[in-house]
Amino acid sequence: MTSSTDADPGDLPTFAHVLAAADRLKGHAVLTPLLESSAINKRLGFRLLVKAEPLQRTGSFKFRGAFNRLVQLDEAARKRGVVAFSSGNHAQGVAAAAEMLGMPATIVMPADAPAIKLANTRGYGATVVTYDRHTEDREAITARIAEAQGATIVRPYDEREIMAGQGTAGLEIIEQAAARGITIDAMAANSSGGGLIAGCALAFAARSPATRLYCAEPAGFDDHARSLVAGTRLRNVAGAYSICDALLGAIPGQLTFEINRRHLAGGLVASDTEAKRAMAVAFNDLKLVIEPGGAIALAAALEGRFPGNPRTIAVIASGGNVDAAVFREALAA
């Protein structure tokens, strides 16, 4: 048994799954603030809302999906534990959720992941197994560990309950904006596998259907943007480089793309330089620490890249797990 019995990865989530996830996360996840800066709004000429997921447990939205998935495992599965592969944020989300639920976790991480992500994952009590991104197959390593330990594999995005959990961030945005009387014209979330924007799309389709939704990706890794245009999943060209370590997925997820191609208006792209500029803006005007891969949707908004001049834009700052050296460099740029 390498996967749990109560969640068939072949199932697509619905809005009902997002609502159920929100109930499960209540009191466990942080209700992160929807930040706004009058200085930013003045400069841009439109209203910008920033969902501050760096303030989420583990420093990224990934805790939402991980906890929603793990809390549904039965006692026997909990004892055997979980195994996941991740460049860092999913790793921390799974490790922290496992620790809270008292189950063992093994995380397969690239040896060159940011030091802060490796250290934090170990800090949550997980066993970290490193591999060489260029020569080794992380899925094969994960499968071997799952088989040896009878552990449940927790995929980073292509699972119903993972997507449903991430969608709670979108649900909160809608509720927080509504409480302030705000209508959101456009919304974007950073995309690697596409689970965050897919989950959010379910929430917006149900509760704010007029909002135009976008995924956001670093230049050179715009597989979602191109796939949405083509109507079929396209792979990134090998050999590209970006400092956005959280957004280097090779191809959109199978399940996430099924949702995203129905709901998204398109994909937005920003460069590493623009991501660093967005990190500096978040430092100055929001007092929020954002990692490069957490800042692409914000960068797209700051660079005026949303089509049709929307008057109110919401973006998710998806994570803040950045090494001090990289952050210092962004502030110096």
Next chain:
Amino acid sequence: MTSSTDADPGDLPTFAHVLAAADRLKGHAVLTPLLESSAINKRLGFRLLVKAEPLQRTGSFKFRGAFNRLVQLDEAARKRGVVAFSSGNHAQGVAAAAEMLGMPATIVMPADAPAIKLANTRGYGATVVTYDRHTEDREAITARIAEAQGATIVRPYDEREIMAGQGTAGLEIIEQAAARGITIDAMAANSSGGGLIAGCALAFAARSPATRLYCAEPAGFDDHARSLVAGTRLRNVAGAYSICDALLGAIPGQLTFEINRRHLAGGLVASDTEAKRAMAVAFNDLKLVIEPGGAIALAAALEGRFPGNPRTIAVIASGGNVDAAVFREALAA
């Protein structure tokens, strides 16, 4: 007329004033999150809650008092506008509140205030008048402007409605902790004039009387700590230096000290080096940008300086308006 008619600065605030301020601030101030990091808690061996006032409008708690004061001015006083002196955070608070309420604001600021604080104050539409901290008297300059324009002087701490406004941060801490079933054993807030901890003390005395309360100050500027021991207001020795530009007040406020000497258990002190270390911890584990003078209470907690080994400590990170160069230096330390 240089002061409004509806708030006599000679009055001490009560808890009722804090409650009224909370009503006035609803929908105008940010309900800032009470952050927590399991990594920090593990390292410290006690539970630490951090009230994230850098996420407040204008990047510090000062907006609370300023808005609460300004919103009570009558139409005639609003037209004549307000004038304030401040090293930066009160300046921004008053400027932003004045802008929201459509009234002119003049702010008297030291010429060597952090560039970000000068720029932001102007960004909120205020007229900034700079002075030399070593040779000029800011109160005299402020009085001259008030007289010439008929503007209301908004003092940084020694006013009833300013203290009441700042106290809403403490009220929120109590409510946010209670919602999570948490009892707070000890609490500290950074003190320059002492308005923040005074307002908070009123809230804690009414709603969480068992919590032991402390002010927190940078080394060399521990006038509150020494005054509490002496039972009378003592001045800082001239010539001290600290990077905590927000906490360089010379002597406790007259009104704030009346409250603080009744309610505080004592004063905590941390060094500039410890403040920088606290800023780095907030970056790594909370993803929050804190300025040096906003990090002293946090530093005191991280350095284990609270007496009696409290099991749960709440501190206010009071501001995040720090220049990039200073922040980069803190991360490099």
